[in-house]
Amino acid sequence: MEKILNAARGAAVALLVSGGAAIAADVPESDDAIKVILNDWTGQHVSTKIAGELLKKMGYNIEYVSAGALPQHAGLAQGNLHFQAEVWTNNIGDLYPKAVESGDIVVLGDLGLEPREGWIYPPYMEEKCPGLPGYQALYDCAQAFATAETFPNGRLITYPADWGTRSRDIVAGIELPYNAVAGGSEGAMMAELQSAYAAGDPILMMIWQPHWIFADLDLNWVEWNPVEGECVEEAQERDTACGFQQASVEKVVWGGFEEKWPAAYKMLSLYSQTNEEQNAAILAVDNQGRDLDEVVAEWLANNEAKWQRWIDEAMQ
Structure with a gap:
């Protein structure tokens, strides 16, 4: 009887091992x-x-x-x-x-x-652009964000070109006096942001989180009008703009x-x-x-x- 039980146990173990191998083999x-x-x-x-x-x-x-x-x-x-x-x-x-x-x-x-996506700026820009973080302030202080290449318009750094045109579409849709300039890459965008921050220079940039940059720099978000439901990025007007649909x-x-x-x-x-x-x-x-x-x-x-x-x- 013991031999029979041992044989049965062995067969059961073999079956389990075989079954495990079969699963792995699949x-x-x-x-x-x-x-x-x-x-x-x-x-x-x-x-x-x-x-x-x-x-x-x-x-x-x-x-x-x-x-x-x-x-x-x-x-x-x-x-x-x-x-x-x-x-x-x-x-x-x-x-x-x-x-x-x-x-x-x-x-x-x-x-x-x-996640969160939108436009960010260094806190020191609030002295140069009173009314921030509200987006309406950007109309009155475009020159505070201008460069020699964009003056009198402000400069907005957007996502690399193959990421789409969402920021550019909003700028055009609400007639914001800014030039939307595509970033070359994520690395180039972060390097420019860090450089501007260290020098106290103006910068306005489209960005997302999670991202390590928020652990490195103190940054503020541009705030938009609240909206119930989805924010339709393609159909915004100056007084009621909701910014970006969050993902x-x-x-x-x-x-x-x-x-x-x-x-x-x-x-x-x-x-x-x-x-x-x-x-x-x-x-x-x-x-x-x-x-x-x-x-x-x-x-x-x-x-x-x-x-x-x-x-x-x-x-x-």
């Missing part, structure tokens, strides 16, 4: 590379690289592909790109909502960030992703980041000069209990 479900999108700001690099490294731990073949914030949606909808960790829903263009409605792009849920930050995949890589789909649905986590990582990369991959590896080492749960649940 992942990756395809050897094709999951093409993970990199945009051109550091916070997105952090959230993307962490997700990509977790997929690698599950056995997936990962390829990082650089794409613009608006052009990326066509690639996702067509299946040429597969995962984007940070779609800011107030800067999506016309294609994105149509592709989501048709199912060509699937929203996995919020990443977990609590949620969504994780999205190509419409065929779940069928092709179901375990990866589930893990990415569970994956999250917080402002605090991302701010610390951005600060390390952009302000302390640390390597992005090193910072990502450090996050993984410090948060194994968190991400292992995501992987375990996805593999069930």
